[in-house]
Structures are given as structure tokens and as C-alpha cells.
Amino acid sequence: xxxxxxxxxxxxxxxxxxxxxxxxxxxxxxxxxxxxxxxxxxxxxxxxxxxxxxxxxxxxxxxxxxxxxxxxxxxxxxxxxxxxxxxxxxxxxxxxxxxxxxxxxxxxxxxxxxxxxxxxxxxxxxxxxxxxxxxxxxxxxxxxxxxxxxxxxxxxxxxxxxxxxxxxxxxxxxxxxxxxxxxxxxxxxxxxxxxxxxxxxxxxx
Amino acid sequence: xxxxxxxxxxxxxxxxxxxxxxxxxxxxxxxxxxxxxxxxxxxxxxxxxxxxxxxxxxxxxxxxxxxxxxxxxxxxxxxxxxxxxxxxxxxxxxxxxxxxxxxxxxxxxxxxxxxxxxxxxxxxxxxxxxxxxxxxxxxxxxxxxxxxxxxxxxxxxxxxxxxxxxxxxxxxxxxxxxxxxxxxxxxxxxxxxxxxxxxxxxxxxxxxxxxxxxxxxxxxxxxxxxxxxxxxxxxxxxxxxxxxxxxxxxxxxxxxxxxxxxxxxxxxxxxxxxxxxxxxxxxxxxxxxxxxxxxxxxxxxxxxxxxxxxxxxxxxxxxxxxxxxxxxxxxxxxxxxxxxxxxxxxxxxxxxxxxxxxxxxxxxxxxxxxxxxxxxxxxxxxxxxxxxxxxxxxxxxxxxxxxxxxxxxxxxxxxxxxxxxxxxxxxxxxxxxxxxxxxxxxxxxxxxxxxxxxxxxxxxxxxxxxxxxxxxxxxxxxxxxxxxxxxxxxxxxxxxxxxxxxxxxxxxxxxxxxxxxxxxxxxxxxxxxxxxxxxxxxxxxxxxxxxxxxxxxxxxxxxxxxxxxxxxxxxxxxxxxxxxxxxxxxxxxxxxxxxxxxxxxxxxxxxxxxxxx
Numbered sequence: 036x037x038x039x040x041x042x043x044x045x046x047x048x049x050x051x052x053x054x055x056x057x058x059x060x061x062x063x064x065x066x067x068x069x070x071x072x073x074x075x076x077x078x079x080x081x082x083x084x085x086x087x088x089x090x091x092x093x094x095x096x097x098x099x100x101x102x103x104x105x106x107x108x109x110x111x112x113x114x115x116x117x118x119x120x121x122x123x124x125x126x127x128x129x130x131x132x133x134x135x136x137x138x139x140x141x142x143x144x145x146x147x148x149x150x151x152x153x154x155x156x157x158x159x160x161x162x163x164x165x166x167x168x169x170x171x172x173x174x175x176x177x178x179x180x181x182x183x184x185x186x187x188x189x190x191x192x193x194x195x196x197x198x199x200x201x202x203x204x205x206x207x208x209x210x211x212x213x214x215x216x217x218x219x220x221x222x223x224x225x226x227x228x229x230x231x232x233x234x235x236x237x238x239x240x
Numbered sequence: 241x242x243x244x245x246x247x248x249x250x251x252x253x254x255x256x257x258x259x260x261x262x263x264x265x266x267x268x269x270x271x272x273x274x275x276x277x278x279x280x281x282x283x284x285x286x287x288x289x290x291x292x293x294x295x296x297x298x299x300x301x302x303x304x305x306x307x308x309x310x311x312x313x314x315x316x317x318x319x320x321x322x323x324x325x326x327x328x329x330x331x332x333x334x335x336x337x338x339x340x341x342x343x344x345x346x347x348x349x350x351x352x353x354x355x356x357x358x359x360x361x362x363x364x365x366x367x368x369x370x371x372x373x374x375x376x377x378x379x380x381x382x383x384x385x386x387x388x389x390x391x392x393x394x395x396x397x398x399x400x401x402x403x404x405x406x407x408x409x410x411x412x413x414x415x416x417x418x419x420x421x422x423x424x425x426x427x428x429x430x431x432x433x434x435x436x437x438x439x440x441x442x443x444x445x446x447x448x449x450x451x452x453x454x455x456x457x458x459x460x461x462x463x464x465x466x467x468x469x470x471x472x473x474x475x476x477x478x479x480x481x482x483x484x485x486x487x488x489x490x491x492x493x494x495x496x497x498x499x500x501x502x503x504x505x506x507x508x509x510x511x512x513x514x515x516x517x518x519x520x521x522x523x524x525x526x527x528x529x530x531x532x533x534x535x536x537x538x539x540x541x542x543x544x545x546x547x548x549x550x551x552x553x554x555x556x557x558x559x560x561x562x563x564x565x566x567x568x569x570x571x572x573x574x575x576x577x578x579x580x581x582x583x584x585x586x587x588x589x590x591x592x593x594x595x596x597x598x599x600x601x602x603x604x605x606x607x608x609x610x611x612x613x614x615x616x617x618x619x620x621x622x623x624x625x626x627x628x629x630x631x632x633x634x635x636x637x638x639x640x641x642x643x644x645x646x647x648x649x650x651x652x653x654x655x656x657x658x659x660x661x662x663x664x665x666x667x668x669x670x671x672x673x674x675x676x677x678x679x680x681x682x683x684x685x686x687x688x689x690x691x692x693x694x695x696x697x698x699x700x701x702x703x704x705x706x707x708x709x710x711x712x713x714x715x716x717x718x719x720x721x722x723x724x725x726x727x728x729x730x731x732x733x734x735x736x737x738x739x740x741x742x743x744x745x746x747x748x749x750x751x752x753x754x755x756x757x758x759x760x761x762x763x764x765x766x767x768x769x770x771x772x773x774x775x776x777x778x779x780x781x782x783x784x785x786x787x788x789x790x791x792x793x794x795x796x797x798x799x800x801x802x803x804x805x806x807x808x809x810x811x812x813x814x815x816x817x818x819x820x821x822x823x824x825x826x827x828x829x830x831x832x833x834x835x836x837x838x839x840x841x842x843x844x845x846x847x848x849x850x851x852x853x
Contacts, residue, residue, distance in 0.1 A: 079544050100543040107549040109327040111401065111536035114528060146372045227406050227518055229399045
């Protein structure tokens with residue numbers, strides 16, 4: 036196989052608009068939170084270097100860039116994902132009900148070879164709200180995750196940085212496992228490194 | 241504090257600030273055009289279609305998608321819609337099920353599919369095909385390593401959304417067999433089928449091509465003004481038919497024998513200067529599908545810059561007085577600037593769709609063979625060209641074939657997609673394509689058959705300096721004529737259709753195609769004409785490379801913004817320096833590298849060619 040410098044794990048975050056996908060990503064990557072609601076514009080994908088046990092990996096977290104608003108995420112967005120994070124807002128029932136359709140959408144679009152074993156992680160975000168505003172109980176969420184195939188479930192607050200690290204640790208581990216399971220099945224062709232950075236990409240001359 | 245500045249573009253004075261200008265980072269003295277990753281805009285989005293936008297674009301084909309991204313980064317508020325549930329419009333990459341629907345829609349003349357006709361689909365055993373395992377391009381293309389699109393992909397960072405693979409094997413059909421292109425010094429030297437004289441002539445021509453810009457050479461070309469490129473190559477460089485065919489049809493990928501000498505030469509040069517830019521190959525293609533994938537990359541870029549995307553949404557009408565665009569889903573939008581629409585998605589009862597005089601006929605088939613024999617090692621695609629008059633039909637125009645194996649992510653293992661096309665028209669075109677298909681079938685059967693034996697003398701096998709062996713292709717060609725295949729080739733899928741376009745072969749898109757300044761009636765007896773001020777883009781050109789796509793997007797951009805000065809004039813922020821996996825050379829620097837590289841590369845090539853035979 037080619038001497039790839041580092042393993043790259045592609046992780047995509049799905050969920051209804053406004054559930055905090057970008058905030059989670061920001062909190063995990065940069066440790067920042069902005070109180071002002073900003074629709075996802077300008078958000079692309081962010082890399083973070085991690086060590087999982089002894090292995091150095093780069094996790095790339097891909098944001099929907101707002102294209103989920105009118106169900107207009109193209110098939111290219113889903114390609115090559117190693118893990119899919121499904122996010123809902125604990126104060127928004129509709130976003131919770133969408134979780135299983137986002138999962139189905141992912142499996143169809145990504146054309147995953149082994150759908151039963153593809154890693155998903157479910158996150159219930161915004162647990163920093165007052166208890167009376169919360170509409171989805173942890174119990175209810177866990178029941179759904181069990182039903183969807185024992186998916187790992189986390190409750191987080193991107194705002195107060197609660198549980199974000201822990202959730203993404205599981206995301207990273209499961210993504211790595213997925214990536215390694217595919218490595219053997221990888222085809223013989225190498226992608227061309229487009230970067231004109233002096234070493235002529237993947238050219239073996 | 242107030243000051244007056246001269247508006248650069250009167251029409252866009254009221255545009256919102258560009259992405260760069262909106263950044264808070266401007267305040268602390270940063271270069272205004274630097275865009276930090278992951279920022280946001282100030283106002284929350286509404287769940288409905290936006291009530292106003294600067295520019296409405298209908299159709300998510302590649303040109304429209306590049307335009308959307310360019311406008312979005314410039315600061316325009318773009319609403320980009322498509323009547324289909326998928327991206328790509330006329331150059332979409334489709335699954336088998338999507339293609340079935342597509343064929344039906346084309347033959348029913350359904351709105352949204354104008355510009356295509358006479359689609360025929362044949363699937364012998366539908367139960368054998370898993371729809372989503374396939375990604376069939378309506379308009380397959382390859383990108384030259386040194387080309388405007390390649391530069392734009394790096395500059396816009398859209399290449400990061402995509403995966404590219406190399407393609408080095410170009411075959412020319414000659415004497416009933418496929419000759420592999422000889423474009424390196426070593427190849428030419430070791431090819432025993434070439435005489436010493438031919439080798440010398442070829443080398444002389446390659447040298448000329450690299451010094452083509454010199455005044456002497458330009459004058460020389462001018463003196464052949466009324467001659468064909470074939471005559472020029474024969475007369476001036478004493479090249480023979482097979483070499484001329486290779487140069488014009490394979491290196492040059494010319495879709496017609498009627499090509500001017502400068503155009504023909506620049507196409508050959510295009511191949512040669514693309515060699516060794518990203519590796520030892522001239523062209524690349526995107527994995528999982530061609531322009532359909534690339535357009536999704538640009539749409540994502542546009543979305544990142546704030547464009548709104550809506551699939552399953554068709555333009556019904558645009559009223560130039562009220563500036564109201566109405567959509568098939570019942571929503572509407574107020575468009576402050578311009579409406580751009582793909583001819584395929586013209587609103588019902590449209591009156592001003594450009595006339596499309598030119599045709600391209602495609603035959604796309606999936607065969608149950610890996611076709612690895614045609615591909616270079618570690619590659620998964622190849623190009624085969626049937627020059628003019630090389631088929632039993634005495635074809636007037638060449639047939640170009642793109643071979644895409646399983647590694648391209650567009651078909652399952654041990655299968656292969658063949659894309660045949662010609663600019664011939666009507667039934668003749670279909671006969672030419674069928675004749676070429678038969679030749680491909682013969683060739684792959686004998687090349688992949690284990691027991692096939694050619695009696696070769698030791699001198700027929702040449703070992704090249706790198707250890708690779710080359711077999712005398714003349715001898716092979718003779719044996720092939722007597723070959724009777726033991727097996728039949730299995731076709732899993734076959735699709736034939738005609739695509740119409742207003743872009744002439746080799747023609748750079750003329751800006752008059754987008755001319756909307758002429759007064760057009762906006763109403764007729766029955767009411768408002770739905771498209772009197774709509775700017776139409778084009779159906780894809782007949783070109784098999786991506787050349788022309790960026791030019792067209794720029795022309796449209798200019799029509800809307802007033803000039804193309806700030807077309808993708810965006811500097812993306814460098815990522816953290818300690819992050820070396822996603823190395824990101826600033827776009828501007830990268831450009832510089834390409835330019836330097838070009839000179840260096842040409843020089844290196846010249847040096848290489850600079851020796852006595």
C-alpha cells in the first residue's frame with residue numbers, strides 16, 4: 036500500500052437546522068462557543084489531530100454548510116465517511132423525531148456496504164437549558180438509540196463544554212475502527228495529491 | 241465618518257459586502273480578503289425560500305455551480321435551485337434508477353430535460369444491477385493537469401472536497417488494433433514499429449511545439465493558413481498518417497478533422513505541458529463521477545459562502561416588471577439582479593432558449609470485464625480514440641472513448657463503463673458508435689483471453705530501460721485479425737442518447753450567446769413571457785475535457801457583475817502551521833508556483849528534447 040502519512044477520518048454531522056451542529060464542532064475543535072445564533076455559513080470542514088491509543092489520526096469534521104435546510108445535501112457530501120454523528124436538540128421534539136430519517140438518509144446516500152455495522156453516534160445537545168424546557172428525556176433518547184441498533188448516545192452542552200470531548204472520543208475511536216476495516220478492501224488506485232507543493236504529489240518519479 | 245467612493249459596478253452598488261468584508265477580522269487590520277475558517281453571518285436563516293436574492297440560478301450543472309460559488313464569494317446573495325432531486329443537471333452523475341427516470345423524462349419531453357433527445361436504454365438483466373453501485377455521467381470529462389479548471393480547483397479549495405485519479409493511457413485505433421501513445425523520448429526510441437526517420441520527425445515536431453510561441457514559428461503557421469493541420473504535419477514535419485492521427489485525435493483529443501492549425505497545435509501542446517505537472521500523466525478525473533461530482537464541490541463552496549440551495553425546485557416564470565420568480569413548489573422570490581437558467585430547465589412556455597445547432601451522440605455501456613489490459617499500472621481508466629475513417633462505417637468524425645474501471649468508484653469490481661461519443665449527427669452517429677463498440681469488444685476479448693498466443697520472435701519484444709516490456713504492435717495487429725474469441729462480452733447496460741448544444745466544436749463560448757441587452761418583448765397576446773430577461777447558460781459543449789467550462793462561467797459572471805476582475809478573488813486563510821496533513825498553500829502562492837513551474841517545465845522539456853539524433 037502507499038505510504039500515507041497519517042490516517043484521515045472523515046466524520047459528518049447531521050441533524051435539523053439549529054440543533055447546534057456547528058457549535059459542537061467549534062467547541063470540540065477550538066474550545067469556543069458563541070452565544071449568538073449564526074446560521075451555518077462560512078463553515079466548511081475542520082481538521083483535528085488526535086492520538087487514539089498509540090495511533091496518530093486526523094479527524095476531519097464536515098459541516099452541512101446549511102445545505103440540509105431544504106434537504107439539498109448532495110451525494111458527494113456523504114462519500115467516504117468513517118462515522119456519522121446524528122444531533123438533535125433536547126428542547127426540540129421535531130429534531131429528535133428526525134434522527135432516524137437522517138440515519139436512513141445517510142445510509143442510502145453514502146451507499147454503505149455494511150449498514151448494520153456502520154458507526155453512528157447520537158448526541159442530544161443543549162442540556163444546559165432549564166429542566167422545564169427540556170422536552171426529550173434521556174430515557175426516551177436511549178430507547179430510540181437501542182432501537183436504531185444500540186447506537187452510542189451522549190448528552191452534551193456545546194455552550195458549557197459538557198461531554199463534548201467524551202462524545203467525540205467515541206466518534207474518533209469508532210471512525211478509526213471503521214477506516215481500518217475498510218483498508219483491506221481498498222482498491223488498488225491511489226488518489227492524486229493535487230497540492231502543487233514541490234514534491235509533485237503522488238508522483239513516484 | 242463618511243467618505244465617497246466611486247462605485248466600481250453601478251449594477252452591483254447595493255450588493256451586500258463580500259464574505260471578506262463581512263468578517264470581524266477586518267477590524268484588526270488583517271488583509272481584507274482573508275477568510276477565516278468557520279465563521280458565521282449575522283442574521284438567522286428563515287426556513288422558507290428567501291424572499292429576496294441578488295441572483296437566482298436555475299440548474300446545478302458545472303458552469304452554473306462555478307458561477308454560483310464565484311458570485312457567493314464576491315458577496316452576492318445567491319439562490320441556486322434545481323428541478324431535479326440531485327445535483328448536476330445536464331452533467332449529473334446518476335445511479336441506474338435515476339437513469340431510468342431520466343430516459344423516461346427525456347423521451348416524454350418533460351420540462352427540465354430539454355436539450356436531450358432520443359434516449360434508448362437497454363438493461364438485459366435488471367435484477368443483476370444494484371442501482372447505487374453505479375455512477376453514470378451524462379457528460380464525462382477529464383481535466384488536464386495544467387488547465388484553468390485545475391487552477392480554479394486549487395485556488396477555490398474545491399479540490400479538497402473531491403478525489404482525483406490519474407489517467408495516462410491514450411490508445412489510438414489503427415490497423416485493427418490499439419496503439420498506445422508514445423509521448424516520451426524513451427517511448428519513441430524503443431518503439432520498433434517506428435523507423436529512424438519517423439523518430440527524428442516526431443522529435444522535431446515535439447521540439448517545435450514547445451517553441452510554438454516564437455515569432456518564426458508563428459509566421460510558419462501563418463504561411464499554412466489555408467491548409468489543414470494534417471497537411472501541415474505531413475508537409476512540414478514529414479509525419480505519416482498514424483502519427484498524425486495520434487497527434488491530432490489522441491493527444492489533441494480533437495472531435496473533428498476540421499480544425500485550424502493553431503487550434504490543433506494548441507490542443508497537442510495542452511497535453512504535453514500537462515505532463516509531469518502533478519505526476520507522469522497528462523490528465524486526471526474525479527472519482528465517483530465527473531462533472532456531476534465537481535459541480536457538487538462548487539455548490540458546497542457556494543453554500544459555505546452563504547448561497548441557499550434548493551433541489552426539487554423548478555423555475556415557473558420570471559416577471560421582469562415585478563422581478564418576481566415563481567417556483568414549482570408554490571414559493572417565490574424577489575430577484576434584485578439577474579436570473580440565470582440552464583436551457584434544460586427553462587420555464588414552461590419559454591420563448592428565448594438559445595438555438596442549439598450542434599449535437600453530440602453518446603453510447604454508454606457497462607461491460608462485465610475489468611478492462612485492466614487497457615489501463616496503466618495503478619490506474620483505473622483509459623482513453624481510446626478511433627480517428628476519422630478508421631471504422632467500417634468510414635466515420636467522418638472520430639469516436640472518442642473514455643474507459644472507466646471499478647477503481648473509479650462508478651461501477652462494481654470486474655466491470656467497466658465505456659463512454660463512446662461523436663459529434664456526428666443522427667442515425668449515422670449511432671452507426672459509427674456501434675461500429676466502434678464492436679472493435680472495442682473484439683479487442684478486449686482477445687487481450688484478456690488467457691490462451692491467446694501470438695508467435696513472437698525475440699526481437700519483437702523490447703525491454704525498456706525501466707524494465708517494462710513492449711511488444712511489437714505491428715505484429716500483434718496482424719495476429720489480431722485472425723483472432724476468434726472463445727467467449728462473448730456481456731453487456732449489463734447500454735444507453736444511447738443525443739445531446740444538443742449551442743457551443744460549436746472547439747468553439748470558445750461566445751459572449752453573444754448570453755446577450756440579453758437586445759430588446760425582447762416581455763409580453764405577448766396571452767400574457768407575460770416567462771423568460772424575456774433570463775440569461776441562459778449553455779448545454780455542455782462537445783469537448784471531452786473540462787476546457788471551456790471556466791471561460792463560460794467567467795463570461796456569465798461578467799454579464800452579472802460587470803467585470804470578471806474579482807472572479808474568485810479570494811484568499812483563504814492558511815490553516816495552522818502545525819497541521820501538515822492538510823497543507824494548504826495560499827491560493828495566490830499556488831498560482832505563482834504553477835506559473836514558475838510552467839516555465840521551468842517547458843525548459844526542462846526543451847532541454848530533454850535538445851539532443852542530436
